Amino acid sequence: MTDAVKVGFVPFSTAARGVLVVFCDDALKFGPQATKALGGTAGSVKRAAAASRFKGKSGAVLDILAPEGLKAGRLLVVGTGKAADLKPIDFLKFGGKLASKISGGSEDVLVVADNASGSMRAAQAVSLASGIRLRAYRFDRYKTKKKDDDNAPMKAQFSIAVSDVAAVKKAYTPESHIVDGVVLARELVNEPPNILFPVEFARRATQLRKLGVQVDVLDVAAMTKLKMGALLGVGQGSSHDSRTVVMRWNGGKRGEQPIAFIGKGVCFDTGGISIKPAGSMEDMKGDMGGAACVVGLMHVLAARKAKVNVVGAIGIVENMPDGNAQRPGDIVTSMSGQTIEIINTDAEGRLVLADVLWYVAQKYKPKFMIDLATLTGAILVALGIDYAGLFSNNDKLSERLMEAGQETGERVWRMPLGPEYDKQIDSQFADMKNTGGRNGGSITAAQFLQRFVDNTPWAHLDIAGTAMGVPASDLNRSWGSGFGVRLLNRLVADHYEAKK
Ligand code: MN
Numbered sequence: 042m043t044d045a046v047k048v049g050f051v052p053f054s055t056a057a058r059g060v061l062v063v064f065c066d067d068a069l070k071f072g073p074q075a076t077k078a079l080g081g082t083a084g085s086v087k088r089a090a091a092a093s094r095f096k097g098k099s100g101a102v103l104d105i106l107a108p109e110g111l112k113a114g115r116l117l118v119v120g121t122g123k124a125a126d127l128k129p130i131d132f133l134k135f136g137g138k139l140a141s142k143i144s145g146g147s148e149d150v151l152v153v154a155d156n157a158s159g160s161m162r163a164a165q166a167v168s169l170a171s172g173i174r175l176r177a178y179r180f181d182r183y184k185t186k187k188k189d190d191d192n193a194p195m196k197a198q199f200s201i202a203v204s205d206v207a208a209v210k211k212a213y214t215p216e217s218h219i220v221d222g223v224v225l226a227r228e229l230v231n232e233p234p235n236i237l238f239p240v241e242f243a244r245r246a247t248q249l250r251k252l253g254v255q256v257d258v259l260d261v262a263a264m265t266k267l268k269m270g271a272l273l274g275v276g277q278g279s280s281h282d283s284r285t286v287v288m289r290w291n292g293g294k295r296g297e298q299p300i301a302f303i304g305k306g307v308c309f310d311t312g313g314i315s316i317k318p319a320g321s322m323e324d325m326k327g328d329m330g331g332a333a334c335v336v337g338l339m340h341v342l343a344a345r346k347a348k349v350n351v352v353g354a355i356g357i358v359e360n361m362p363d364g365n366a367q368r369p370g371d372i373v374t375s376m377s378g379q380t381i382e383i384i385n386t387d388a389e390g391r392l393v394l395a396d397v398l399w400y401v402a403q404k405y406k407p408k409f410m411i412d413l414a415t416l417t418g419a420i421l422v423a424l425g426i427d428y429a430g431l432f433s434n435n436d437k438l439s440e441r442l443m444e445a446g447q448e449t450g451e452r453v454w455r456m457p458l459g460p461e462y463d464k465q466i467d468s469q470f471a472d473m474k475n476t477g478g479r480n481g482g483s484i485t486a487a488q489f490l491q492r493f494v495d496n497t498p499w500a501h502l503d504i505a506g507t508a509m510g511v512p513a514s515d516l517n518r519s520w521g522s523g524f525g526v527r528l529l530n531r532l533v534a535d536h537y538e539a540k541k
């Protein structure tokens with residue numbers, strides 16, 4: 042992983058050498074530890090703030106030469122807005138904000154973790170650390186010339202000064218696994234498609250075995266035996282064989298019904314015979330963002346030894362045009378026995394998911410299934426890039442997902458399902474067709490999936506707008522976002538783990 046940034050915790054007595062970071066509220070009030078760290082310079086910092094029109098608004102940063110009298114060379118003041126109404130997600134963003142001000146090079150950064158209302162709690166200091174790491178991550182494995190500042194590898198050392206170092210370190214361990222999982226998901230999304238083809242993707246998933254995850258890889262022969270005709274049809278035009286990978290983490294009670302996460306893993310989507318236009322086709326290396334999220338999530342749950350039984354299943358294929366590729370007009374038989382007329386070979390993700398959803402529903406009888414997929418361009422038209430589309434047959438699961446979305450900032454917006462939409466995918470020649478036309482495109486895609494969940498409580502997240510290609514944010518500057526890892530970890534932690 043290209044996660045070179047180092048984050049550690051030190052006592053408040055530590056002196057700053059390179060960059061000093063302190064927080065203030067929107068009355069430009071510093072906490073007691075920040076005041077101490079600033080020595081007698083708080084007055085000149087306030088004058089600098091006034092000259093720069095810095096008002097301590099949430100997430101605003103004052104970036105100045107450190108005033109005379111400080112050992113540090115540079116001072117960053119991060120505004121927290123109203124100190125009274127800060128939420129956990131705010132501290133994550135503050136960490137990201139301050140990291141965004143530190144470019145390459147080997148800077149030594151001391152972050153004083155207090156604000157106007159006093160020392161930060163352990164959980165808040167930990168969120169700062171996570172925010173720093175999430176924002177500092179960059180994907181630069183294939184850059185051989187790392188000379189200019191922006192391409193220089195991040196070597197900064199962040200030290201977060203806190204009151205109880207031991208307590209914060211203890212709280213940080215499980216949280217750091219969450220960042221690791223997000224970074225893993227981003228890595229998979231960012232990797233080029235000539236490197237990360239289905240067999241290689243499956244191999245990387247098997248590395249979760251080191252954490253105690255059981256990983257089974259189904260090859261083409263195994264999937265043929267299972268009659269996964271929908272998934273296999275998508276991959277048949279590629280020189281790379283398809284795979285389904287099933288990952289199991291059994292941290293819950295023996296024999297307890299698992300929960301399940303399913304991911305679309307189209308390593309590259311040309312559209313197939315219904316080929317896409319050339320513009321931005323390179324982005325289709327990210328069409329495995331759902332599968333990447335499931336692998337990242339399984340990493341988090343296993344690494345922090347979550348007390349729950351979980352199945353993670355991903356269908357991994359490459360969708361190529363070829364003499365052997367599937368045609369519009371073909372009729373394939375899915376594992377469920379239902380037949381599908383192929384109208385457009387570019388609507389391939391739902392074909393992959395159809396067989397994996399059915400397989401998981403039959404074999405593991407989970408409490409619920411949540412699938413993630415970069416499924417439709419239509420979800421971008423509907424929701425843009427700030428919310429993922431949520432489709433579900435279960436109100437309770439939906440509410441929990443929306444709540445976890447607000448808490449983590451990985452937000453989801455519920456979209457409708459209904460028989461009116463379902464009719465749109467009825468076929469003249471088979472049980473259904475794989476597209477429902479232009480209107481409600483993300484909804485008819487979800488209707489298609491619903492035909493394969495066999496009444497299991499289920500939610501589908503269309504992450505085509507949120508998984509990749511989003512502009513740099515407080516928590517991410519890389520092309521792949523790792524969207525969904527923090528959301529689903531939160532859902533599991535809040536509702537499905539046995540309490541310790
Ligand atoms: Mn497609």
Ligand code: ZN
Nearest residue numbers: 307310328390
């Ligand atoms: Zn696709």
